[in-house]
Structure formats: C-alpha cells, structure tokens
Amino acid sequence: MKIFHTIKELRETLQPLRTQTIALVPTMGNLHNGHLDLVKKARANADIVVVSIFINPTQFGVGEDFDTYPRTLDADVEKLTSVNADYVFAPSVEEMYPILPTNVQVLSGDISKILCAKTRPTHFDGVGLVVSKLFNIVQPNIAIFGKKDYQQLAIIRQLVAELNFPIEIIGAEIVRADDGLALSSRNQYLTETERKHAPLLQKTLQNLANELKTANFADFDNIIAKTIDNLNSTNIDNVRFKVDYLEVFNQNLQPPKADDKGLVILTACYLGDKTRLLDNLEFTRN
C-alpha cells in the first residue's frame, strides 16, 4: 500500500489506472471497524481502493474538537494494510486548502440546515466542500459513506446529482459494538461509566420505532416528545443524556407525511460533558 501526501503524486499514480474501477473511501482517520467495513465494501466493488485521511478544518465550528481530534496516521495505515487498501491519500491542510477561508461554497439546500446543522451551522458547508474536492482530485467511479452519518450521506447524494459527478454513492449500514452502540471515533471520549450506559440510545430508538410502526400519524409528535423527555430525565450512575435533536423524517430526509412508509429516526444526544453521539434507525410503517 502506498501513501501520498500531495494531489500531484496521487493523480499521476491514478492516471494510467483509469480503465479500472476506482473506489474512494473518505475518512478523517482514527479508524475503527466501521471504517474498515467501508473499505471492505470498496474492495468488493472496485479494482483500486483509495482511502483519504484528512481532518478537514472547514467542517469544524469554533470551539469544536478540531485541535484535539485524534491523529493516528501510523495505526490507520497498519489497519488499512490489513484490509488491502491500495492507496492512502493523507494531505496537509495547506495542500487541500491553499486559500482559507475559501472563496467557494457548494451547498445551499434545506437539507444542510436541519438536524445537525442547527447546532453546527457551518458543518455541512465544510463537508460538501471537502468531499467535492476529494471527488475532483481522485475522480473515483464509486464512493462509500456510512449510514451513521445519515444526513451527510443524503447531502452527498444531492451534491453528486446536482453537480453531475459521475460517481456511484454507496451507503453502508451502521457497524455497532456487541451491545448496540454505533461505532464512532468520538466514543473514545466517553468515560467507562458513560460507555456502559451509551447503548441506551440505540435501545430508545428501537423502542420508538416499534411504537411508531403502528401509531397514528397524528400521535407522532407526542410520542417523540415523550421519548425526548424520558432520555433527558435519565440519570443512571450519574450519567445524563441530553438530547440535541431526535426527529423523524422520510428516508429522503423530507418531513414525513401520513402515507409515508419508509421512515428514519435521527438523533444526536450528549452523553456526559464531552461526547455527542449520533445514531439513527430506518423503519417501515405497517
């Protein structure tokens, strides 16, 4: 496996290989089994697998964890070797952004202003920008993103359609620990006690989905409000949950209508002082 730090070297290497199928797995490093699952999907669907590792400053807001986000390139490279990735693209901030702040933005739609964007208003602008740059640099045939970042995946699908990128986007299912917690680089911010109780979030989503499957659409708001209250008033071993949002949409992230069958519950929830967990659950109404 080869590692590139410059756009020029990566492009020169990929140029003669363009008759083959190239897959891109964009990451910010600090890889866990969820990322490795994306790489395995890429491996199964393409001849050449490129993994980018870039902690993208433009998607972090002021006071967020950009400076402290774990930087673990050597361990990441070892893990990527074990799943047979071909190339790692690990550019510096200067390589990716010769001009900061940038003069270009790519997103503007409603979908990048809801859910996570309410507390992270510039986050998806940064994601849209860096993903567009990576698509332009790598020019993959396919790109793989995890469904844990459901809103991100929906936004990238729109971006690809509206900017005419000839790239197939594959959404990979959430990878969970044995107790149900969705794998995330930020789980390592949890204390031992918080980690023990974190799976309550997924259990809550499962119970809510079971209730909504058969509930009257008119009762949705009350049922969801009750679930949020229950989570917010949970206090086990001094571990507290604080819901940032917990909402139901249809699977295209449009507000649900009474006759929609395929729905998704999306949540971001603080656990303790430091950690904001994301999770979601797709379900079908009876």
Ligand code: PAF
């Ligand atoms: O999901 C992530 O890790 C990041 O948002 C992405 C897609 C790599 C863009 O920086």
